[in-house]
Amino acid sequence: MERVLFVEPLTGYRVRLGFIDGSVREVDLERYLHGPVFEAIRSDPQVFRSVRVDKRMGTIVWPNGADIDPDVLYGSHVPAWMEAELVLTV
DSSP: OOOEEEEEEOSTTEEEEEETTSOEEEEEOGGGOOSGGGHHHHHOHHHHTTOEEETTTTEEEOTTSOEEOHHHHHTSOOOHHHHHHHHHHO
16 A cells, blocks of 8 residues: 655646655646545635645545545555446446
């Protein structure tokens, strides 16, 4: 399991992430900001930029409690809601 060490908001919905394996990646989070918990994050750039790392969880979080799985951020998994949509379309 990957863990996020740092996050730096960039332009749009992009962030720069540092992981425990030493890799640094730029990730566009727009496709992951799905559902009601991400509504304020999608609609208000100030809220999006309030992202931080929760050291205990090892991932990024926002003040409203929204978070994204670090394995999804690393690129080794897809979010559970995406998997459900894939199953429904097959």
